[in-house]
Amino acid sequence: MKNKFTVEIYGQMYHIVGKASPGYIREVAGHVDEKMRGIAKNNPRLDTAKLAVLSAVNITDSYLKLKQEYEEILHLIEDDQP
Template identity: 55%
Template sequence: MQDDGKNRLIVDIFGQQYRLTGRASVNHMRMVAGYVNDKMKEISAGNRRLDTTKIAVLAAVNITDEYFRLRQEYEELLRILQEDARRHVNSG
């Protein structure tokens, strides 16, 4: 950790090294980089003819799709919990 409160580390993603800087823990940044690396390897294995840029964009699209689906599920769960809480208050 540096004096500015940010963590810095070098990660390898799809054969390239990147310097990450952020307030997240080093472990978290490693997990994120590892996930991107794994997603790029998965896409590359499915189509060896894609260049690195296309693999990166497809990985971003896949990860964004996962994020939006999880966000939608989360919002639905919050809605259900709020309805349950309202029912509980109104029945009490």
């Protein structure tokens, strides 16, 4: 069952359709909004499209670093198994 949500990110309304809960969608949208506002604060001349791309780059960087750490932890656990 898909749910429809409306969220605000950096002053724009977006309609999201998905299986996730409303709380989760709000959390994701809030994270993106927070990243965009943080970048805009330090770079006030950037337009919305550039802010969105830089936010995507920053979020992806964080994700990939966490993924790498997770994989390293899994390898440590696997190596520690008898």
